[in-house]
Structure formats: C-alpha cells, structure tokens
Amino acid sequence: MSSSVEAITVLSSDGDEFKITVSAAKLSKPLNWMLEDVCFSDDCDEVPTIEVNSKTLVKVIEYCEKHAPRANSGASDSDAEELKKWDIEFMKMDVKDILFHILMAANYLHMEGLYDLACQTAADLMKGMTVSQIRKIFHIKNDFSSEEQEQLRRQHPGCSFD
Amino acid sequence: MKQVEMECGIAPWIPLEVIRSIFKRLPVRTLIKWQFVCKDWKDLLNDPSFIQEHLQYSADTNPSLLFCRLTFHSTLEFCTVDSEMQVLPIESLSLIEFLRGATVIGSINGLVCVKSTNKFNILVWNPAISKFRLLTKETNICATMGFGFCSIVKDYKVEIISHHGYSSTGLIHQVEVYSLSTHSWKKVEFGRLLDDVEISCDGFGTNGAIFWLGFKKGNVHVLISYYIATEEFALIPTPISAPELIDSLICTLSVYENKLALLSHTTSGNFEYTLCLWVMEESKHNKSEERWSWTKKYSVKHPYYFRPSTVWRNMIVCKDVEELRERKVDKLIGDGIVLVNLTTDKLKWFAVRRYGIDFETLHYVESLVPVDKIHIEEL
Numbered sequence: 203m204s205s206s207v208e209a210i211t212v213l214s215s216d217g218d219e220f221k222i223t224v225s226a227a228k229l230s231k232p233l234n235w236m237l238e239d240v241c242f243s244d245d246c247d248e249v250p251t252i253e254v255n256s257k258t259l260v261k262v263i264e265y266c267e268k269h270a271p272r273a274n275s276g277a278s279d280s281d282a283e284e285l286k287k288w289d290i291e292f293m294k295m296d297v298k299d300i301l302f303h304i305l306m307a308a309n310y311l312h313m314e315g316l317y318d319l320a321c322q323t324a325a326d327l328m329k330g331m332t333v334s335q336i337r338k339i340f341h342i343k344n345d346f347s348s349e350e351q352e353q354l355r356r357q358h359p360g361c362s363f364d
Numbered sequence: 365m366k367q368v369e370m371e372c373g374i375a376p377w378i379p380l381e382v383i384r385s386i387f388k389r390l391p392v393r394t395l396i397k398w399q400f401v402c403k404d405w406k407d408l409l410n411d412p413s414f415i416q417e418h419l420q421y422s423a424d425t426n427p428s429l430l431f432c433r434l435t436f437h438s439t440l441e442f443c444t445v446d447s448e449m450q451v452l453p454i455e456s457l458s459l460i461e462f463l464r465g466a467t468v469i470g471s472i473n474g475l476v477c478v479k480s481t482n483k484f485n486i487l488v489w490n491p492a493i494s495k496f497r498l499l500t501k502e503t504n505i506c507a508t509m510g511f512g513f514c515s516i517v518k519d520y521k522v523e524i525i526s527h528h529g530y531s532s533t534g535l536i537h538q539v540e541v542y543s544l545s546t547h548s549w550k551k552v553e554f555g556r557l558l559d560d561v562e563i564s565c566d567g568f569g570t571n572g573a574i575f576w577l578g579f580k581k582g583n584v585h586v587l588i589s590y591y592i593a594t595e596e597f598a599l600i601p602t603p604i605s606a607p608e609l610i611d612s613l614i615c616t617l618s619v620y621e622n623k624l625a626l627l628s629h630t631t632s633g634n635f636e637y638t639l640c641l642w643v644m645e646e647s648k649h650n651k652s653e654e655r656w657s658w659t660k661k662y663s664v665k666h667p668y669y670f671r672p673s674t675v676w677r678n679m680i681v682c683k684d685v686e687e688l689r690e691r692k693v694d695k696l697i698g699d700g701i702v703l704v705n706l707t708t709d710k711l712k713w714f715a716v717r718r719y720g721i722d723f724e725t726l727h728y729v730e731s732l733v734p735v736d737k738i739h740i741e742e743l
Contacts, residue, residue, distance in 0.1 A: 302377075302378060302382075305378075305382055305386075306378070306379065306382060309379065309381070309382055317385070321382075321385045321386050321389060322389055324386045325386050325387075325389035325390050328386065328390070328394075329390060329391070329394050332397075333397060333398065333400045333401050336398060336401050337401055337402070340378075340401075342401055342402045342405075343402065344401075344402060345402050345403050346400075346402070346403065350403075351400075354399065354400060354406075358396060358399070358400075358494075360494075361396060361397050361399070361400055362400065363400045
C-alpha cells in the first residue's frame with residue numbers, strides 16, 4: 203500500500219461507491235486487513251465490495267470518520283463527553299429500518315465500539331415493548347400450543363402473551 | 365456473517381449472537397416477559413450459557429447493593445440500590461410468613477439465602493425471577509451457616525456448622541452441606557481441624573469457597589475456609605494478629621478485585637478508629653501455611669464508629685453510625701449507610717429507607733439463575 207493514499211474507495215452491496223479515509227477504515231478489522239492486502243495505489247483499479255447496503259454503509263462511514271481522530275490519538279475528557287453526545291444523536295434512528303442493519307454491519311465489520319453502542323440502543327428501545335410489539339417488529343409467530351401457554355402463565359403469573 | 369446462525373429461528377434475519385448481545389443488556393423483568401414471545405426466545409432465555417453471559421454482564425456493568433431491613437414488625441424487607449443510587453423495592457409479599465424474624469445468610473449470582481429463626485427453614489430465593497426453594501433442616505441454635513457457589517462443579521451449596529457440646533479439646537462440630545443440584549444434604553468429614561475453633565458469624569461465599577471468621581484457642585483470629593469442589597476445610601491466619609486490636613475488632617468479609625477481602629475496624633482508644641481493607645491471595649503451588657498472603661489495599665483513620673459491611677464498586681459500605689447521628693453530621697432520617705470512597709477518602713451518607721430495627725447490606729446482581737433445575741425442564 204502506498205503511504206500517500208489517504209482515502210480508499212469501497213463498493214456497497216448495492217454497487218454504490220463510497221470514499222472512506224484510511225484512518226477511519228482502521229476502526230474495522232476486516233477493512234484494515236483489506237488495506238494491508240489489496241493495493242490501493244493509483245495504478246490499481248480494484249475496488250473492494252463491502253457486504254453492507256448503501257443506506258447502512260453511509261451511517262457506518264459517518265461513525266468511523268467521527269470516531270477515527272479520537273481512536274487514533276486518544277481522547278481527552280471533554281472530547282469523550284462530546285463524542286458521547288454525538289453518539290446519542292447518531293443513534294436516533296428507527297429500530298427495524300436501520301438500527302438492526304447497523305448492528306449487523308458492526309458485527310460483520312468487527313467494530314466493537316459501534317456494535318456495543320448499537321446493542322445498547324436496541325436494548326433501550328426494546329426494553330419497554332410488549333410481547334405483541336416484539337412479535338410484530340421481528341415478524342415472530344406465537345408458536346406455543348394452548349397447553350404450553352397455560353403452563354407458562356402458571357409459572358409466571360405476572361406475565362402475558364400479549 | 366455466519367450462515368448457521370442466520371438460519372436460527374430467532375428473528376430469522378438477525379444472527380443469534382446479535383440477539384444475545386442485546387438480551388444480555390436487558391433487565392431480568394423484561395426477559396422474563398419475553399419468554400412468552402416464542403419457543404426459541406424461551407429456550408434462549410433458559411439456556412445456562414446465556415444465563416451465565418447475562419449474569420457476567422450485569423455483574424460487570426451494574427453491581428447492586430442488597431439492602432435487607434428488619435422492620436418494627438420483625439419482618440425482613442429487601443430493596444436494591446443500583447449504580448445510579450436508585451432504590452428499588454423487592455417484592456416479597458408471598459414470603460412474608462417465612463421472612464418474619466429471618467436472617468440473611470448470603471447473596472451469590474442473584475440468589476439470596478435466608479434462614480428463618482422460628483422454624484428450621486432455609487430459603488434459597490431469586491427475587492428477580494420470583495422463584496425460591498425452601499429447605500428444611502433441624503439445627504441447633506448455635507449453628508452458623510454459609511452459602512456458596514463453585515463454578516467447577518457448577519453447584520450452589522448451603523452449609524451448616526453446628527456444635528454439640530464440648531470435649532476435652534474444645535467444641536464438637538458437625539458440618540452438613542446441601543447441594544442445590546442434587547437436592548440433598550450430606551455430612552462433611554473434617555478430622556479434628558475445627559476442634560478448638562469458635563466461629564463467630566455466618567459464612568461468606570466467594571471464588572468457589574465459603575469463609576467464616578472465628579477464633580482459635582488463645583484468642584487467635586482465624587479464617588475458616590471450605591472449598592466446595594474438594595470438600596476440604598482449611599484454617600487460614602488473618603492479618604489481625606495484635607491482641608490489643610482483637611478486643612476492639614469489628615470484622616467482615618467481602619470481595620474486592622475478585623478476591624476475598626477482609627474489612628476491619630479497630631480502635632487504639634481516644635475515639636480514633638481505623639478502617640482497613642485487606643485482600644487475600646492464595647498460591648496454587650504452595651501447600652504450606654504460607655500459601656495465603658494478605659495485602660492491605662486501603663486504610664483510613666477517622667473519629668467515627670461504624671461497622672464495615674461490604675465493598676461495593678469503589679466504596680466501603682458501613683452501617684451503625686450512631687456517632688454520626690449524634691453529631692448531626694448530616695440530616696439523617698431512617699436507615700442509612702455511610703459510603704467510604706476508596707479513591708478520595710470521602711464519606712457520603714446515603715439514606716435508604718425509613719426506620720427499622722436493624723439492617724444488613726450485601727452485594728447483589730439481578731440474574732436469571734434458576735433455583736430449581738426441574739423447573740427449567742418443565743418449561
């Protein structure tokens with residue numbers, strides 16, 4: 203890899219091109235390996251594909267670019283505080299529409315910080331949901347027989363199937 | 365993404381490991397409710413490896429304090445204090461008969477062990493999932509108990525050390541252990557090790573063992589340990605050796621940095637008290653008496669008399685603070701604890717509940733750990 207390269211181009215699973223700076227890409231282990239393996243200098247026109255859709259990849263890259271300077275240099279307390287606030291704003295998104303895609307992208311790209319953040323956000327959003335709300339969001343069918351429901355109800359008197 | 369996990373029935377488009385990572389961050393009351401979603405979720409929430417993962421995460425991120433209060437009606441009441449100092453009452457109405465005059469023995473992995481004083485009953489209770497197991501055992505009044513867990517044998521044990529009069533060498537002890545996995549009691553052989561030992565309090569379970577504080581002949585302060593996996597006892601010297609300290613000693617066991625900790629409160633007179641935190645380490649290779657070593661991690665002198673109770677986060681939790689009340693150090697209402705910050709030495713008063721006869725604080729973590737394995741199979 204040429205040291206002059208500051209940004210690389212990657213393809214999303216939808217085939218769109220995205221630019222990501224080298225320092226931001228380093229937040230992901232698989233991307234980091236890609237940087238080491240693939241030639242990104244000007245005479246190489248191979249563009250690696252990341253199996254994440256465009257909508258999600260935009261958000262992932264946004265997160266990487268924001269966190270990269272701190273991750274590389276170490277953050278001061280005030281920086282960390284500001285970044286925390288930024289994370290909260292960044293995570294204000296729809297659960298089903300995008301949050302779970304980000305979660306899975308972070309899992310796939312081995313990005314610990316984003317993964318933990320997305321898991322915590324999902325947990326906070328789901329915490330107050332009823333059983334039927336959960337079933338709706340996750341497209342889950344109630345597969346208990348009526349006897350099993352009755353048994354569960356007896357074991358947990360305070361809970362319900364709705 | 366791993367295909368195998370993608371194909372699992374739990375929300376087919378989300379890998380199981382992602383679901384687990386979210387679930388481990390959720391409170392027990394939410395997870396109990398979600399068992400009703402579908403069979404796959406119920407199976408996951410009852411899976412021992414998930415229960416362990418959830419427990420570990422909760423212990424690391426939100427170690428709570430269990431506050432057990434004896435009310436004026438002599439009933440034991442419980443509440444928890446979380447890392448944000450939020451006080452949450454624990455529902456125990458269904459156990460009210462049992463909890464009259466009861467004493468707390470210990471708290472491990474979300475299970476609380478309580479003994480009743482009127483009857484010969486012992487309760488192993490997980491308040492978070494509202495499940496308990498009641499054990500019946502006849503013991504004499506001088507019995508001391510202990511509650512422990514060992515990850516090697518993956519079992520919880522309730523241990524009773526009782527004595528039956530004196531012989532020429534001292535007290536005659538009898539030790540019986542209950543296993544939560546086999547549902548049975550058994551006698552433990554220990555030779556003559558405990559012959560001249562007097563145990564002064566109920567045991568404290570941690571790191572695969574149960575520990576008691578006591579005295580050997582000649583007023584020598586000792587720690588008695590029972591290793592759950594090997595079923596062996598050992599007598600361990602404590603760092604409190606000076607006889608003049610023993611007269612004023614208040615001592616209790618806790619955990620600090622995942623090691624057994626000893627909290628001591630002593631005085632040299634003149635209203636000057638010393639609060640110390642000791643940590644014990646055990647060398648695996650050495651088999652001699654010197655295999656145990658104590659390190660003083662913290663020590664502070666102050667003019668107040670209070671009883672150290674446990675270590676919680678970076679604080680020593682103390683109780684019995686009449687001195688503080690009398691001196692009107694703070695606006696004190698009802699039961700409270702004093703938190704001694706290990707980093708800053710600062711004292712902080714924290715009121716938990718209004719008035720009671722006595723209270724006890726233990727560390728606690730909410731968990732899904734079942735008290736009855738049969739219960740899981742039934743589900």
